[in-house]
Structure formats: structure tokens, C-alpha cells
Amino acid sequence: MKLSIHHTTRYLYARPVILQPHRLTLRPRSSHDMAVLASSIDCSPVAQMDWTQDVFGNLVATAAFTEATDQLVIASQLRVDQSAAAWPVFRTDSAVHSFPFTYSPDDAAALGALCIPDYPDPQGELENWARAFVRGEQTDTLSLLKGLNAGVLGAISYRVREEEGTQAPRETLALGSGSCRDIAALFIDAVRRLGFGARAVSGYLFDPQALAGDPGSTHAWAEIYLPGAGWIAFDPTHRRVGGDNLIPVAVARSNRQIMPVIGGYLGAPDDFSGMDVSVEILVEE
Structure with a gap:
């Protein structure tokens, strides 16, 4: 079953703030029952992305920003082929x-x-x-x-x-x-x-x-x-x-x-005015 996943996180600020580096854990790895066909992460404002693997082997991107902003949008898009059995049989030792x-x-x-x-x-x-x-x-x-x-x-x-x-x-x-x-x-x-x-x-x-x-x-x-x-x-x-x-x-x-997004900003506590998260998962024909 091929799935398309769109995950968008948006942070709103009362006035332009300086964004600190954000840790993004949004990209999976392929496994025996799930193949990652495509993936992308886009940020607005634009960020410099540095990729690494953490101690558990997860793929982690660190997004670094250079400009002040009153809104941060992080949009992740995935295409995966999920083949896990609906009624699995577990053969333990x-x-x-x-x-x-x-x-x-x-x-x-x-x-x-x-x-x-x-x-x-x-x-x-x-x-x-x-x-x-x-x-x-x-x-x-x-x-x-x-x-x-x-x-x-x-x-x-x-x-x-x-x-x-x-x-x-x-x-x-x-x-x-x-x-x-x-x-x-x-x-x-x-x-x-x-x-x-x-x-x-x-x-x-x-x-x-x-x-x-x-x-x-x-x-x-x-x-x-x-x-x-x-x-x-x-x-x-x-x-x-x-x-x-x-x-x-x-x-x-x-x-x-393993929170999907971790990060902060330089500014006053009341500069933060809200956030919203949207996820859409579609079956590809």
C-alpha cells in the first residue's frame, strides 16, 4: 500500500523573532515492511539543513535560520510503501x-x-x-x-x-x-x-x-x-x-x-502567539 503523507507545523509570533536551530525528526528509514520512496522537508524562512543519525540510528535534520521572522512553517512530505501484515504471526524463539x-x-x-x-x-x-x-x-x-x-x-x-x-x-x-x-x-x-x-x-x-x-x-x-x-x-x-x-x-x-520538531527562539515569552499542526495521509492509486 503506497501512502502519501503531508505533515505541516506552523509557529506564529507576535513580532519578528530570531529562531534558534530546530531539531527535526521527520524522515523515516526503510525497513523490511516499509520502503521510503521519497521524502522532503521545506522550511519558511529557508533553513540550512545538516543531517545526521542519533544514537538510535534515527535520521535527524538540524535546521539553522539566518533571518528574523514572525512565522515559521516546516513542511514534510513522504511517500512510503507500507506492507506490514494485517494479521501477523510472530515466530519467537x-x-x-x-x-x-x-x-x-x-x-x-x-x-x-x-x-x-x-x-x-x-x-x-x-x-x-x-x-x-x-x-x-x-x-x-x-x-x-x-x-x-x-x-x-x-x-x-x-x-x-x-x-x-x-x-x-x-x-x-x-x-x-x-x-x-x-x-x-x-x-x-x-x-x-x-x-x-x-x-x-x-x-x-x-x-x-x-x-x-x-x-x-x-x-x-x-x-x-x-x-x-x-x-x-x-x-x-x-x-x-x-x-x-x-x-x-x-x-x-x-x-x-523523538518529538518531530524541537526548537526555540530568542525573544520575550509573549512573542509566541500560537502553533498548529496538520497531517494528511492519502492512498496512492
Whole structure:
């Protein structure tokens, strides 16, 4: 399935400001189930782009600006061929069929901090919540993960949250609601407390059932590493497993490391007057 993705971010300022360098994580890499056919990023005012790869291998552009402006527009265009199976079969190594299991020394060393929770849990609330999904001393690993992935929405309601940043998992549990990035962060921290290697993913969600004119959306989800199957996508916001209809752009230990646009300006706090983001995802005939 070939998709065309148009993602535009616009910042408005009350008066011309000096833009500091902006970090743009908007260009994905090709993988076994997604080929990047074309990509471009355009900025207004025009920026000098320097490309690099971060510690996770994500493609990152640093945009440097030379002129003052009262408006910044960053427009990303992608064409991808997404071929992830709608009903995937995950062939994991026999050693990890049952939970609990232990990663091999090489895998454990490579996963490192991806197995370590990112948020404090002094009273053990989050760990107790996660372990409530474990049925017995030995349980099927994939069934456990699928149950937890589906069970998040039993405790949490999805809501659009415009504020920047990610809620701490304990806060999400206490509030009983959160955005997709909050729900993903809760899921990631929960599975890490069970010993799994997990990472955050940012990208786009394509909904083929959406009404005509639905623009599409940015999205956040998780991936868990299981030897034999590799990195498996878990989307607790939609109770889905596998990469079908997901377009990953970047992966990292936490959401804050893969925000699509990070940058600032030199000026007074009230110089900033607003921003808007639009995403359009179209199926190519």
C-alpha cells in the first residue's frame, strides 16, 4: 500500500523573532515492511539543513535560520510503501515462549537501558498494576503482552491533550486518561517492570476506515523485543498488535527523544502567539 503523507507545523509570533536551530525528526528509514520512496522537508524562512543519525540510528535534520521572522512553517512530505501484515504471526524463539524468561547475555547487553523503567514507582503501584496481568507462575509470553496491550484501555480513556510533554505513568493511572503518547509511555514502563526490552515509537497512523476528508494523524506507540520475532509493534491506544497501518518515523528510549520538531527562539515569552499542526495521509492509486 503506497501512502502519501503531508505533515505541516506552523509557529506564529507576535513580532519578528530570531529562531534558534530546530531539531527535526521527520524522515523515516526503510525497513523490511516499509520502503521510503521519497521524502522532503521545506522550511519558511529557508533553513540550512545538516543531517545526521542519533544514537538510535534515527535520521535527524538540524535546521539553522539566518533571518528574523514572525512565522515559521516546516513542511514534510513522504511517500512510503507500507506492507506490514494485517494479521501477523510472530515466530519467537522457543526459549521465550513462556514468561518469565531471560534474555541472552548478548541481547541483555544490547538492550541495556531499554529494559530499565524510565519513571519512579516508589510505592510499587505501577509494578503491581502490570503484574496483575500475569496469570500464574508460567504463562504464554505473547498472550501476556497482548493482554496488557488490550487491558490498558480498561484503566485509561483516550483524550486529546494539547500540552507538550508526556505524563508520568502513575499520573496517567491516577487521572484515568491520557493521549496516545501517555498511553504508550504507561505501557512501556509497565512491560519494562516485567523485564521486557521496550522502546517508544513516533510516526503516523493511517486509518482506512476513516471518513473521507479525515486528515490522518501523528501517533505514538511501543515496540517490544522478543528474540526470533525481533521488534514487535504494540499500539495500546487502539488495542492493536503489529505494524499494519502504522508508519514509524523514529524510535528511542522515551517519547521526549523523538518529538518531530524541537526548537526555540530568542525573544520575550509573549512573542509566541500560537502553533498548529496538520497531517494528511492519502492512498496512492
